[in-house]
Amino acid sequence: MFEITRKDIVNMFNRIKKEIKVELNRENYSRALYLIDRAAVWGYFYNFQYSDDDLERYIQILANHYREKLSFIPKKQTSDRVLLVTSRISDNHELIRQYARALVVCDKPSKIIAMRNDSTMSKCANLLREIENKVEIEWIEESDNYDEKVISIAKAIYSYNPTKVLTHVIPWDVCSIVAVMAAKTCPCFNICFNDHTFWIGKSMLDYLIEFRSYGATISVEKRCIFPEQLIHIPYYPIVTEDVPFQGFPFDREGKIVFFSGGDGYKMMDKSNTYFNNIDRILDENPKAVFFLASGRTDFLKLKTKNLKNKDRIYISNNRRDIYAVFKNCDIYYGTYPLVGALMSEYAALCGKPIVARSKKKTSLEEISGILNHKYPEKVAFTTNDEMCEYAHKLCDDVSFRQAEGERLKKNMTSRAEFETKVLNVINGNLETYDFQPLDMDYEDIERFYREFSIKYAEAHVGVLYHIFGIRTLVMWPKLIQHFIRAATK
Numbered sequence: 001m002f003e004i005t006r007k008d009i010v011n012m013f014n015r016i017k018k019e020i021k022v023e024l025n026r027e028n029y030s031r032a033l034y035l036i037d038r039a040a041v042w043g044y045f046y047n048f049q050y051s052d053d054d055l056e057r058y059i060q061i062l063a064n065h066y067r068e069k070l071s072f073i074p075k076k077q078t079s080d081r082v083l084l085v086t087s088r089i090s091d092n093h094e095l096i097r098q099y100a101r102a103l104v105v106c107d108k109p110s111k112i113i114a115m116r117n118d119s120t121m122s123k124c125a126n127l128l129r130e131i132e133n134k135v136e137i138e139w140i141e142e143s144d145n146y147d148e149k150v151i152s153i154a155k156a157i158y159s160y161n162p163t164k165v166l167t168h169v170i171p172w173d174v175c176s177i178v179a180v181m182a183a184k185t186c187p188c189f190n191i192c193f194n195d196h197t198f199w200i201g202k203s204m205l206d207y208l209i210e211f212r213s214y215g216a217t218i219s220v221e222k223r224c225i226f227p228e229q230l231i232h233i234p235y236y237p238i239v240t241e242d243v244p245f246q247g248f249p250f251d252r253e254g255k256i257v258f259f260s261g262g263d264g265y266k267m268m269d270k271s272n273t274y275f276n277n278i279d280r281i282l283d284e285n286p287k288a289v290f291f292l293a294s295g296r297t298d299f300l301k302l303k304t305k306n307l308k309n310k311d312r313i314y315i316s317n318n319r320r321d322i323y324a325v326f327k328n329c330d331i332y333y334g335t336y337p338l339v340g341a342l343m344s345e346y347a348a349l350c351g352k353p354i355v356a357r358s359k360k361k362t363s364l365e366e367i368s369g370i371l372n373h374k375y376p377e378k379v380a381f382t383t384n385d386e387m388c389e390y391a392h393k394l395c396d397d398v399s400f401r402q403a404e405g406e407r408l409k410k411n412m413t414s415r416a417e418f419e420t421k422v423l424n425v426i427n428g429n430l431e432t433y434d435f436q437p438l439d440m441d442y443e444d445i446e447r448f449y450r451e452f453s454i455k456y457a458e459a460h461v462g463v464l465y466h467i468f469g470i471r472t473l474v475m476w477p478k479l480i481q482h483f484i485r486a487a488t489k
Helices: 006-025 029-046 053-069 096-104 125-131 146-160 174-183 213-221 273-284 297-304 322-328 341-349 384-396 398-411 415-426 442-456 458-468 471-475 477-488
Strands: 082-086 110-116 136-141 164-168 188-191 207-210 230-232 256-261 288-293 313-316 331-333
Touching (some): 006 458, 029 053, 029 146, 029 442, 053 146, 082 096, 082 146, 082 174, 096 110, 096 415, 110 146, 136 146, 146 174, 164 174, 256 273, 256 322, 288 322, 331 384, 341 398, 384 398, 471 477
Parallel strands (some): 082 110, 082 164, 110 136, 207 230, 256 288, 256 331, 288 313
């Protein structure tokens, strides 16, 4: 079979957009919403562009339809009321807990509107405890009926009549986006959910909250968002300190422990850079050991089985005591070619130095913007030699190791600093983001997503199959091999 090309991927995307137009002309709005959702998922998976003007236009058409259908007319606003609209709520994912905490201290009436399904409440128990009796939550039940979802969300927004809307929605959440556009009569501040991927909803926002120059660069260069619309709010990570340390699967005495881990796709490149450098660091530092944690232990074992120093590499499933693991390790080793943002933040928060690779042109391994919130100091190295030399110095000099960890820790944003910035937004004290654009390697980023999607995710045939059914294989015969493999897994 021939390999799927960029042209194929774009053609598939355009075919979905053609279906959206058909359904809009038929006034089949629920189906149109679903198809926009799927088109955005396709764009997110392949990342061949970062926004799409056609989808934004369709979203605006839908927003106008629901505004007229629901007879929304502007209501008089008598006092400040802050609303946060989000796709989902969780204790430790995305930025909802950080922003919910900020609402608690904002000294204004505030509310969160969020989707709920059968498992939602068990995933956000700690967050709910923190905001109980301080911030109201209105739950919208998940539904396969997109029309009903938009109407429910829009009515909740219109009824609350906010003076400021914050949104934090997943890249394809068309229902929340259309509802906000249909119901809002005040400024919308979109908290960027994924700064490095395709997303819909730029036509919803008045301002975009970015947390690093990486996302700001993409938003200006590729999403065509004006620089004066950008606001900079770096965030702090949520940590769980009440889970006791469960130990290491080796004797810790006399060893320098490197910790790393995450999803396997963050460690995959053609040169096997991440794993070869583990072997080299172990070769050059006799006291060092590596502890790797991932939900894909099979992948890690496969990648490390032929390494010279495999006996000093210890592999574990994901750890519930992740914060305690960071407190007890010596050095964090960053994933490559895709950076692990939260893991890097945990390391800095715990005062652990970071050994990381980067490219000369910025790609998916960019780490400085995740950590350097106050001073533009170097974190990653652009060559293996530089990085391994730094690792050796960390292993050889405990005082240097501690000083490097403290340097990173001081560069992070604290909870108090974060909340001050959010309150400035809520109170109308807006300061645009005067960022330094990065030299982005967009081709490398796109290549990574395409290769991963085709080789490891069976070209995401499920997205197309659920839209077009068996016609998918007639329209794009190249997908047959991927469909067969996906169906037999």
